[in-house]
Amino acid sequence: xxxxxxxxxxTQEADIFFLDEPTNHLDITAIEWLEDFIQNSDxxxxxxxxxxxxxxxxxxxxxxxxxxVIYPCPHGYKGFEQWQEEFLExxxxxxxxxxxxxxxxxxxxxxxxxxRRSRNEGRLRRLKDLRDQRAxxxxxxxxxxxxxxxxTSATRQILEAWDLSCTLPSGQILFKEVNFRIxxxxxxxxxxxxxxxxxxxxxxxxxxxxxxxxxxxxxANLEWAFFRQNQPLEELSQSVKKFMCPQGDxxxxxxxxxxxxxxxxEFLFTVDQVHQEVGLLSGGERNRLRLAKxxxxxxxxxxLDEPTNxxxxxxxxxxxxxxxxxxxxLLIVSHDRDFLDDVVSCLLVFEADGxxxxxSGSFSDYLEFTGKTSLSFQKHQNTKSISKKSExxxxxxxxxxxxxxxxxxxxxxxxxxxxxxxxxxxQLEDQLVQLAGQEGRLxxxxxxxxxxxxxxxxxxxxxxxxxxxxxxxxxxxGE
Numbered sequence: 001x002x003x004x005x006x007x008x009x010x011t012q013e014a015d016i017f018f019l020d021e022p023t024n025h026l027d028i029t030a031i032e033w034l035e036d037f038i039q040n041s042d043x044x045x046x047x048x049x050x051x052x053x054x055x056x057x058x059x060x061x062x063x064x065x066x067x068x069v070i071y072p073c074p075h076g077y078k079g080f081e082q083w084q085e086e087f088l089e090x091x092x093x094x095x096x097x098x099x100x101x102x103x104x105x106x107x108x109x110x111x112x113x114x115x116r117r118s119r120n121e122g123r124l125r126r127l128k129d130l131r132d133q134r135a136x137x138x139x140x141x142x143x144x145x146x147x148x149x150x151x152t153s154a155t156r157q158i159l160e161a162w163d164l165s166c167t168l169p170s171g172q173i174l175f176k177e178v179n180f181r182i183x184x185x186x187x188x189x190x191x192x193x194x195x196x197x198x199x200x201x202x203x204x205x206x207x208x209x210x211x212x213x214x215x216x217x218x219x220a221n222l223e224w225a226f227f228r229q230n231q232p233l234e235e236l237s238q239s240v241k242k243f244m245c246p247q248g249d250x251x252x253x254x255x256x257x258x259x260x261x262x263x264x265x266e267f268l269f270t271v272d273q274v275h276q277e278v279g280l281l282s283g284g285e286r287n288r289l290r291l292a293k294x295x296x297x298x299x300x301x302x303x304l305d306e307p308t309n310x311x312x313x314x315x316x317x318x319x320x321x322x323x324x325x326x327x328x329x330l331l332i333v334s335h336d337r338d339f340l341d342d343v344v345s346c347l348l349v350f351e352a353d354g355x356x357x358x359x360s361g362s363f364s365d366y367l368e369f370t371g372k373t374s375l376s377f378q379k380h381q382n383t384k385s386i387s388k389k390s391e392x393x394x395x396x397x398x399x400x401x402x403x404x405x406x407x408x409x410x411x412x413x414x415x416x417x418x419x420x421x422x423x424x425x426x427q428l429e430d431q432l433v434q435l436a437g438q439e440g441r442l443x444x445x446x447x448x449x450x451x452x453x454x455x456x457x458x459x460x461x462x463x464x465x466x467x468x469x470x471x472x473x474x475x476x477x478g479e
Contacts, residue, residue: 019049034054035058039057059078158183160218161181161205161216162179163177164215164216165177165178166212182301182331188329189346190350192350192351202331205331221300223298224302226303227290240278244292245260264292267289269292284311287311288319304331330343337363337364345360417462424455425456
């Protein structure tokens with residue numbers, strides 16, 4: 001239906017086309033067809049999208065909407081991130097300078113910095129580092145050994161499928177003879193056209209449905225959580241807090257009691273949002289809320305079915321960074337090529353005639369390895385050589401040296417906290433001036449003085465913590 005609407009729009013007689021999130025719910029093949037159409041058209045297109053790869057392949061200029069202001073970028077999205085980083089550096093050069101050796105600089109920073117700009121700038125650098133690291137992946141030959149096989153089967157293997165097949169009642173074969181293993185720490189992406197059976201395969205692996213043939217074996221102590229696409233939240237009238245924590249103010253997070261407000265702050269929810277009704281949240285915020293509830297369970301296997309649909313770029317970046325820090329095993333179905341490049345380390349590719357191939361590497365690695373410039377699923381393509389070559393690759397786990405998310409979050413919120421304490425301290429000092437010389441106010445004056453001293457101690461401790469984290473961040477970025 002989505003494809004039909006797009007085709008109907010593009011076949012109209014018009015000089016300019018406005019496309020609002022055109023890639024949502026399209027598979028990779030359809031997205032590549034749309035890219036090709038736009039690239040070869042002499043019409044003008046104005047596109048709103050959060051699919052970075054799509055924007056890179058179709059745009060010549062970019063309008064950046066930030067803080068209610070539109071900033072024109074003379075480049076397409078392919079050059080936008082570099083332009084944005086330079087723009088932010090230019091804007092901030094006169095406003096602030098980080099000096100990790102002077103605590104007084106922090107006070108000035110707390111008054112002048114905007115957390116939003118700091119977050120954007122840091123994410124750009126992190127994403128650039130991820131792409132640089134991905135380009136340096138080293139392929140090695142797979143050399144089976146008895147020792148390696150023993151370690152895999154006894155301790156590392158969490159799920160195995162062999163000779164899986166699924167045939168619809170109509171007789172259509174979705175897939176056949178699927179064999180693979182999932183090991184602890186794997187970050188497995190599943191790609192293929194719409195209707196090929198990706199979501200069905202997930203249901204089989206989660207043992208929600210039965211395969212036509214084949215078997216699935218999973219670890220006895222496997223704990224998994226399933227983030228399903230288009231799954232509505234029924235508790236729309238509940239508050240966000242009530243949705244997360246039906247009783248009390250604390251919930252169990254990975255075996256520890258956490259205050260619900262503090263936990264949700266890590267997922268970019270403000271205090272005001274915590275007390276809002278779920279129905280007032282945007283689609284991206286609801287998905288973020290569902291993810292927060294799922295991850296509180298501390299699953300060893302996290303299954304995500306189209307997690308990037310209907311997410312804005314801020315939430316996409318949050319999800320990407322969170323998953324990079326996630327210590328468990330990931331199984332992801334997605335059509336977002338940029339997201340797959342930065343998160344997964346191996347792929348299951350649905351090809352023609354119900355065949356599913358396993359490949360070690362990212363989406364871009366797969367295209368490069370097969371000699372393709374785009375993903376196609378022709379019925380008679382030669383996949384024999386691809387299969388043979390992919391058997392020569394080994395799984396390469398993604399390991400990125402980066403700060404944990406909670407430390408990144410502290411870098412953002414500490415300046416605001418310090419500024420609040422400073423304002424409170426100034427107000428209390430004004431009260432002391434008013435009380436000076438008044439009889440019978442000694443106890444009140446003493447209490448205010450102790451409170452001011454407590455605030456000074458808090459500010460000093462927070463400044464030292466912020467400076468330590470900033471040094472750590474700059475050291476990691478300089479590696």
